[in-house]
Amino acid sequence: xxxxxxxxxxxxxxxxxxxxxxxxxxxxxxxxxxxxxxxxxxxxxxxxxxxxxxxxxxxxxxxxxxxxxxxxxxxxxxxxxxxxxxxxxxxxxxxxxxxxxxxxxxxxxxxxxxxxxxxxxxxxxxxxxxxxxxxxxxxxxxxxxxxxxxxxxxxxxxxxxxxxxxxxxxxxxxxxxxxxxxxxxxxxxxxxxxxxxxxxxxxxxxxxxxxxxxxxxxxxxxxxxxxxxxxxxxxxxxxxxxxxxxxxxxxxxxxxxxxxxxxxxxx
DNA sequence: ATGGTCGACTCTCGA
Numbered sequence: 001x002x003x004x005x006x007x008x009x010x011x012x013x014x015x016x017x018x019x020x021x022x023x024x025x026x027x028x029x030x031x032x033x034x035x036x037x038x039x040x041x042x043x044x045x046x047x048x049x050x051x052x053x054x055x056x057x058x059x060x061x062x063x064x065x066x067x068x069x070x071x072x073x074x075x076x077x078x079x080x081x082x083x084x085x086x087x088x089x090x091x092x093x094x095x096x097x098x099x100x101x102x103x104x105x106x107x108x109x110x111x112x113x114x115x116x117x118x119x120x121x122x123x124x125x126x127x128x129x130x131x132x133x134x135x136x137x138x139x140x141x142x143x144x145x146x147x148x149x150x151x152x153x154x155x156x157x158x159x160x161x162x163x164x165x166x167x168x169x170x171x172x173x174x175x176x177x178x179x180x181x182x183x184x185x186x187x188x189x190x191x192x193x194x195x196x197x198x199x200x201x202x203x204x205x206x207x208x209x210x211x212x213x214x215x216x217x218x219x220x221x222x223x224x225x226x227x228x229x230x231x232x233x234x235x236x237x238x239x240x241x242x243x244x245x246x247x248x249x250x251x252x253x254x255x256x257x258x259x260x261x262x263x264x265x266x267x
Numbered sequence: 268a269t270g271g272t273c274g275a276c277t278c279t280c281g282a
Binding site: 013015016019040042066067068116118156165166169208210211212213214215216219221253254255 | 268269270271272273274275276280281282
């Protein structure tokens with residue numbers, strides 16, 4: 001896996017980028033990652049640790065806000081066509097800190113931090129439902145399923161019962177409620193392949209473990225709410241997709257893990 | 268598992 005055609009992409013909800021640099025920087029170097037999509041950076045642009053990434057050979061593009069949200073993409077390859085948020089007429093300021101797009105090595109990348117939604121009877125849940133509708137429109141208007149498109153990030157939805165522990169008890173949870181799973185399914189209908197599921201159809205593996213649950217990893221009390229989706233042509237070039245628990249097992253852990261995918265861009 | 272822990276920032280909110 002050292003040939004030039006190998007392309008490794010990862011996604012990570014940092015829950016404060018600056019608080020996770022001790023995990024992210026060594027990991028990028030150790031795992032030879034080409035592109036890392038980051039969510040919940042929780043850092044304003046003027047305070048972004050750009051030098052830390054530049055020093056290890058990564059370009060980084062980002063948009064953040066104080067305390068909440070924030071997205072970034074770190075890349076060893078040149079980054080083109082950077083944009084933030086949606087282009088529709090429902091624009092919210094925070095959308096720019098939740099959706100970042102660019103093109104790297106001929107691959108169209110969309111990195112999202114989907115709103116969590118709070119509770120199914122809260123206005124934020126309606127906003128979350130609309131967010132997926134807007135995302136579906138964005139893919140329909142700006143991309144073709146024939147292109148190499150990769151959409152990843154903290155999707156904040158477990159797509160299927162297999163993707164959350166005790167699914168029967170999560171039916172009213174904003175990350176598993178029927179309406180939100182249907183909204184996500186409609187975006188997926190654009191032509192996306194869920195890469196983790198492509199390679200691990202029956203795996204009960206999760207990308208997020210709540211801090212508040214003791215021994216959550218050991219007891220399998222997690223959620224697969226971070227995902228990497230690709231168009232069919234790009235999925236055909238995928239070699240594997242897996243969850244790296246390193247951030248969750250670190251001495252000063254994160255609640256999310258790394259989700260990684262490898263591609264052979266020559267095939 | 269049926270509670271609780273982090274991170275950012277004021278002290279309580281968001282996840």
